[in-house]
Each structure stands twice: as C-alpha cells, then as structure tokens.
Amino acid sequence: MKVKIHTLFQYLLETTDAAPEAIVGFSLSGSPKLGDYLADLNPEQSLDWNNRDFRGLPELRDHVLAQAGLTGICTPADVLITAGAAEANYLAIMQTLQPGDEIVIETPGWPQAEVLAKAIGARITRIERREADGWRLPIDQIADVVNDRTKMIFLTNPNNPTGDLLSSDEIAELVRIADPVGAWLLIDEVYAGLEWDGPRAPSVAGMYQRGITTGSVSKALGLQGLRTGWMICPDPQMIMDAVILRENSSEIMNIMGEVIAEIALRPDRFGAAMHKARAEGRANLAQMNAWVEAQDGLSWISPRAGLIGLARLPDGIDSDLFARTLLADPYRTFLLPGSAYDQPNHIRLGVGGGAAVNLQDGLERVAKALQNWDHQPC
Numbered sequence: 001m002k003v004k005i006h007t008l009f010q011y012l013l014e015t016t017d018a019a020p021e022a023i024v025g026f027s028l029s030g031s032p033k034l035g036d037y038l039a040d041l042n043p044e045q046s047l048d049w050n051n052r053d054f055r056g057l058p059e060l061r062d063h064v065l066a067q068a069g070l071t072g073i074c075t076p077a078d079v080l081i082t083a084g085a086a087e088a089n090y091l092a093i094m095q096t097l098q099p100g101d102e103i104v105i106e107t108p109g110w111p112q113a114e115v116l117a118k119a120i121g122a123r124i125t126r127i128e129r130r131e132a133d134g135w136r137l138p139i140d141q142i143a144d145v146v147n148d149r150t151k152m153i154f155l156t157n158p159n160n161p162t163g164d165l166l167s168s169d170e171i172a173e174l175v176r177i178a179d180p181v182g183a184w185l186l187i188d189e190v191y192a193g194l195e196w197d198g199p200r201a202p203s204v205a206g207m208y209q210r211g212i213t214t215g216s217v218s219k220a221l222g223l224q225g226l227r228t229g230w231m232i233c234p235d236p237q238m239i240m241d242a243v244i245l246r247e248n249s250s251e252i253m254n255i256m257g258e259v260i261a262e263i264a265l266r267p268d269r270f271g272a273a274m275h276k277a278r279a280e281g282r283a284n285l286a287q288m289n290a291w292v293e294a295q296d297g298l299s300w301i302s303p304r305a306g307l308i309g310l311a312r313l314p315d316g317i318d319s320d321l322f323a324r325t326l327l328a329d330p331y332r333t334f335l336l337p338g339s340a341y342d343q344p345n346h347i348r349l350g351v352g353g354g355a356a357v358n359l360q361d362g363l364e365r366v367a368k369a370l371q372n373w374d375h376q377p378c
Contacts (some may be wrong), residue, residue: 001118003115004118004119005117006112006114007111008341011337011339011340012207016037018334022331022332022334022358023335024305024335024350025335025336025348025349025350026351027350028222028353029219030222030276030354031222031225032223041259046255047256055083056230056253057258060265061076061079061081064081064220064230064265065078067193067270068189068232070205070206074206078205078232078234078236078239080230080231080239081258081261082246083229083250084218084227084228085218085230087229088231089113089154089186091242091245092180092214092233093113093116093152094120095238096152096184096238097117097120097152098122098151099151100121100149101120101149101151103152103154104153104154105117106155107128107341108159108161108162108310109129110161111340113152113154113186114126117265123347128141129164131299134164134301135159137329139170139177141208143177146178150178150181150183151184152184153177153184154186155186155187156189158189158191158195158303158304159306160188161309162303162310163302163304163305164195165195165302165304171187173213174204175204175208175211178208179326183210185210186204186212186214188213188215189213190216190218190220190229190308191220192215193274193278196285196302198304198305203232208231209234210235210238212232213232213233214232215229216230217229219262219307220266221270221273221274256313276354280353280354280355285303288363296370297323297370298312298370308351309348310346310348311346312346312347313345313347314346317373319337319338319339319347320344322347322369322373323336323337326365326366331368335348335349
C-alpha cells in the first residue's frame with residue numbers, strides 16, 4: 001500500500017512558508033555551529049563513504065554504546081548507524097511486519113510506526129495514555145492485548161510528545177510481556193539523557209534479545225541536520241536485515257554525518273554538551289511551568305523528561321484554528337496543534353533551543369491570543 005501523509009507532517013508542510021517571528025515548541029536543544037567542530041575535522045577527509053564498515057564508523061558505534069550505557073553489554077556489531085532515528089525505526093518496522101501481523105503502539109506517541117504499519121497492511125492496536133493518569137503508559141493493557149500474532153511493540157521513552165518516562169522496572173515488565181510471544185520491543189530514545197524527574201532508564205537492547213533501541217544526535221545534542229542516528233539490537237539477523245533494506249534505500253551513511261557525530265559523542269564533548277542541554281532545558285521548563293500556571297483555563301502535566309509536552313486548551317478552543325490564528329498577524333507565532341497527536345484540545349509546547357529562542361516573546365504572544373480569543377471572528 002501507499003505510505004500516506006500523517007497529520008503532523010501535513011501541518012508542517014502547509015506552514016513552512018509562514019515565516020513566524022516566534023516559535024513556542026522547539027523540540028531540540030540549541031544547535032551547535034559547524035565552526036564548533038572545524039578544529040577536529042581533517043581537511044583531507046574523503047567525501048566517499050567511510051570505507052571501513054557498512055554499519056558505520058567503528059569508533060562512532062563505540063560512542064553510541066557508551067552514551068546508552070551498553071558498553072560491555074552489547075557490542076559494536078549490535079549497532080547500525082542510520083539517517084536519524086526515523087530511518088532506524090523504518091528499517092526495523094519494514095523488515096519485521098508483514099500484512100496481517102499485529103503491532104502495539106501508544107497514543108499519543110510518535111506517529112511513524114502507525115503510518116508504516118498502515119502501509120504494510122498490519123493490524124494496529126493502540127494503547128491510550130490518558131491525561132487524567134498523568135500520561136502514564138498502562139502496561140497492564142499491553143499485557144491484555146499482546147498475543148501470538150503480535151510481532152512488535154513500538155514505544156518512545158521518554159514519551160514523544162508528553163514527556164512521560166518509563167522506569168527500569170516498567171521496561172522489564174514490557175520485556176516479560178513481549179518475550180513469551182517472541183515480539184520485538186522497539187523503544188525510540190531520541191530524548192534520552194534529558195530527564196527532569198528520575199534517572200535515565202536502561203536501554204531495552206541490553207535487556208532483551210529482541211529489544212531494539214533507536215536514537216540519534218538530533219534532539220538532546222541539537223544536531224538534527226546531521227541526520228545521524230542508530231539502531232542497537234543484539235539479534236544479528238535484525239541488524240543484517242536492516243543493512244540489506246538500507247542498501248536498497250539510502251544505501252550507506254553520509255560520511256560528514258558520521259564524522260561530526262563521532263566528534264560530538266566523544267566523552268569530553270558529549271558530557272559538556274549534555275550538561276549545557278540539561279541546564280538550558282531546565283531553565284526553559286521552569287519558565288514554561290510558571291507561564292502555564294498564570295494562564296486562565298490552560299493546563300499541562302509538566303514533562304518528566306524531554307523537551308516537549310502537551311497543554312490542554314481552555315474549553316471551546318480548537319487546536320487547529322488556534323495554531324493557524326497564531327501564525328497570522330498580529331501574533332506571527334508557530335506552535336503545533338495537538339491534532340497532530342490525535343489530541344485536538346491540546347497544543348504542543350516546547351522548551352528546547354536554549355536562550356537563543358527568546359521563549360518569553362513567544363509565550364507573551366500566545367498569552368495575548370488566548371486573552372483575545374473570545375473576540376476572534378467566526
């Protein structure tokens with residue numbers, strides 16, 4: 001079947017030319033500049049592929065294991081470097097699911113798995129995270145629906161877009177649910193390392209033979225433009241299947257993405273970058289929490305991790321209309337409507353980007369739009 005556009009991406013496409021003056025919803029940390037890496041780059045670097053390994057630079061794969069806490073648990077052979085976590089998810093899903101297979105997904109959650117499963121013709125079971133429960137994942141409901149036809153459970157941790165955080169015990173329970181039926185358990189960790197409430201959870205690739213951990217340098221490190229991510233899985237056939245599919249799509253990694261990501265993940269650089277990202281994220285999150293508290297009728301469950309969360313709009317405000325109104329004069333402000341995550345009474349708020357995004361300016365514009373809403377033309 002044809003891959004169809006998701007609401008989230010459709011909204012982004014339709015608003016690309018809006019040229020907002022403010023953004024309330026940055027979903028990644030402040031982005032470094034190329035100049036930050038020039039001293040460590042070799043001007044004689046070939047722009048051919050890495051000429052060393054189809055799985056990605058060996059030293060980069062070592063760093064990937066280290067940042068995930070998997071050194072000595074998984075090996076570099078368990079790591080495949082990909083074009084972002086999105087490609088890692090794509091490779092795993094497309095090589096695992098067949099028409100009629102079942103996949104369990106969370107909602108709200110990252111919509112990629114649902115889009116691909118529909119295109120494959122797989123059966124989709126949605127497990128609902130409820131705002132009234134603090135957006136917690138109801139693991140007991142997953143246990144109730146997993147069966148011998150279940151081929152994959154797809155989750156995000158920290159959750160995208162609510163910022164909820166699974167604990168080590170909860171992931172272990174998910175493994176106990178998946179194992180008896182031989183289901184793959186894929187957990188996308190693009191926001192791992194940005195925990196505000198609790199420690200970083202262990203990566204499932206180190207806990208389960210069919211566990212798949214995906215991640216990237218995009219969110220916590222702000223290096224989205226490198227399009228560099230990874231898949232970690234201790235099952236050698238899964239990694240080989242992903243290599244084979246990638247050979248027939250993107251073929252090999254981009255060498256500059258690999259090289260710069262390797263520099264960024266070196267222990268000294270990585271530690272400093274994460275310290276900066278956490279400090280800036282905490283500052284913006286405190287500012288956001290105070291702002292939400294001051295808005296009549298607006299509420300949110302502050303994210304326990306990551307850089308985004310969902311805020312409930314006052315009664316009677318449609319998120320799509322509100323977001324499009326914000327894009328126009330006099331507000332000229334971008335945010336993502338909750339309809340992108342099947343939450344039409346919500347908007348997505350983000351605390352990424354550091355101090356450079358001038359969050360206060362955007363929040364003041366959103367506050368003004370909320371105050372003026374009763375006076376909007378029908």
